Amino acid sequence: MTVTPLAAHASDRPVPAFRGRIGRDARSGHYAVPGRYRLHLSTACPDGLRIAVAHSLLGRDTACPVTLLPAVPDSPDGGHSALRSLYEASAHRYTGPAVAPVLSDDWSGRIVSTHAPDIMRDLARRFATGGPSLYPCGAESEIEAVERMCAQGVEQAAQRAGSADGGPADREAALGVLLDALGALERWLVGRTYMIRDDVTAADVELWVALVQLDTVHRNHLDASAVQRIADHPTLWAYARRLTTHPAFGTHLDLGGIERRHHDRCHGLEAAGAAVQILDWAAHAAR
Structure with missing residues (x-):
């Protein structure tokens, strides 16, 4: 997988390093299975807050558990040390900061996506129905x-x-x-x-x-x-x-x-x- 290292503290919406998507069925590499994926979020971060709110509105606690991260990243490069192993497992010789939000795959121990808009859309569309339609047809x-x-x-x-x-x-x-x-x-x-x-x-x-x-x-x-x-x-x-x-x-x-x-x-x-x-x-x- 080709990744782009993130610049520490560059903006609240840096260029995402990973852009995997959750597919509809087993023909896709990442397909929706309840409990397979995990969110790693800091709700002090705007993107983390957006995803946390969407996750609660949709009632995805069982389908996709959340691991909450500290408000202030603890690594000198602006990343979270708790995410370092995921980044290193997902990209050979990754040198950028291990930033949140992250959607990870517990089956492989690797990152699916760090792109908040894609994560929100996949949470809304790829799991069992429930909660409001956050992305209604035609909207x-x-x-x-x-x-x-x-x-x-x-x-x-x-x-x-x-x-x-x-x-x-x-x-x-x-x-x-x-x-x-x-x-x-x-x-x-x-x-x-x-x-x-x-x-x-x-x-x-x-x-x-x-x-x-x-x-x-x-x-x-x-x-x-x-x-x-x-x-x-x-x-x-x-x-x-x-x-x-x-x-x-x-x-x-x-x-x-x-x-x-x-x-x-x-x-x-x-x-x-x-x-x-x-x-x-x-x-x-x-x-």
């Missing part, structure tokens, strides 16, 4: 559009808006992109309970995690005025609060772990917006 393009908006319009724009490397004009432009995206989401959610259907889908998982990151991570590097403008989307934040009360969402919210992970990875200056919390996530999180 793939809508879900992908939400994924792009969350990645580019929310998370990347928020990161640029709070970056110490950019000048004031660059930060203001990025803030404009972020506010435009939030405004579009605000208007879309008026009168709706969920993003694209009458029940929760992967689009809701994606947006909820993006909003968690915006308020618990990116807010720390924005000024108070910017945070107040971000908070001025009542429908959007009411939606985030409502999902947080859902057990499949709120029970996985490790606020302390997110904070520790952020401080370990980011050495930027804290801004005034750090003191302006948008949601009291802990108060609403389902337990």
